[in-house]
Amino acid sequence: MSRAKELNFFVSRGSWAKGVDWYAAQFDPAAPVRGESSPSYTNYPIHDGVPARMHSIVPDAKLLFVVRDPLERIVSQYLHDYSTGKQDRPLEEVLAEGGATHHYVVRSKYFFQLEQYLPFFPLAGILVLAQEDLLRDRAGTMRRVFEFVGVEPSFYHPKFERMKHRTSSHRRRKTWAGTAVSAVARRATRRFAPPRWIAWRAERLLVFPLARRIERPVLGGAFREQVMAELRDDVDRLRELTGKEFESWFV
Secondary structure, rough: OOOOOOOOOOOOOHHHHHHHHHHHHHHHHHOOOOOOOOOHHHHHOOOOOOOHHHHHHHOOOOOEEEEHHHHHHHHHHHHHHHHHOOOOOOOOHHHHHHHHHHHHHHHHHHHHHHOOOOOOHHHHEEEEEEHHHHOOOHHHHHHHHOOOOOOOOOOHHHHOOHHHHOHHEEEEEHHHHHHHHHHHHHHHHHOOOHHHHHHHHHHHHHHHHHOEOOOOOOOOOOHHHHHHHHHHHHHHHHHHHHOOOOOOOOO
């Protein structure tokens, strides 16, 4: 895998302008199989043209699409945005403003997102994985991934058992102290230009103790039913396309 987690190379407003040579340099040239993980690749229509760009560079790529309960994904994205200060209002108020076209909802329409790739990549070359399977049977799910991409399926590493980005780890960074420290960290990052993962860890180490813990919001009542109704057809089409039941999902 690339050292940086999210290269965003195939996003027009991301790293596309840096060119193919830059992209190739992010990987170990000796590795027989190379990969990267960029959630923005399934954020259509905010980021359009991604499958076409991807096909123009790596037409034989194998694609992994990790999905989760679409309601839980909406809450998770909001929680991330709220913790970083991108959102200040309650979740239901945010969704009510955008309705069915809000990007939180559209990004949880997995069939709609996957559909953008089907004119360019065969379905046999796309593995749809449920996050819930990774939680319940990590070893078995990783074996399926390794078999799919063509590497040793029995490989195991203790890091597979680590759990990251739990709700309890989210903090609201927009306290006066957290904001000040974060600004200093960003200036240092621009000046010294360390690798992205080092800059992220340094800012997290400095800001986290000064930030306020936040609770995971819950969509409830009629509003929850409204969002579920908006997602239901897409989930049904995803089930039909993949043959998976996603039985633990609320939708």
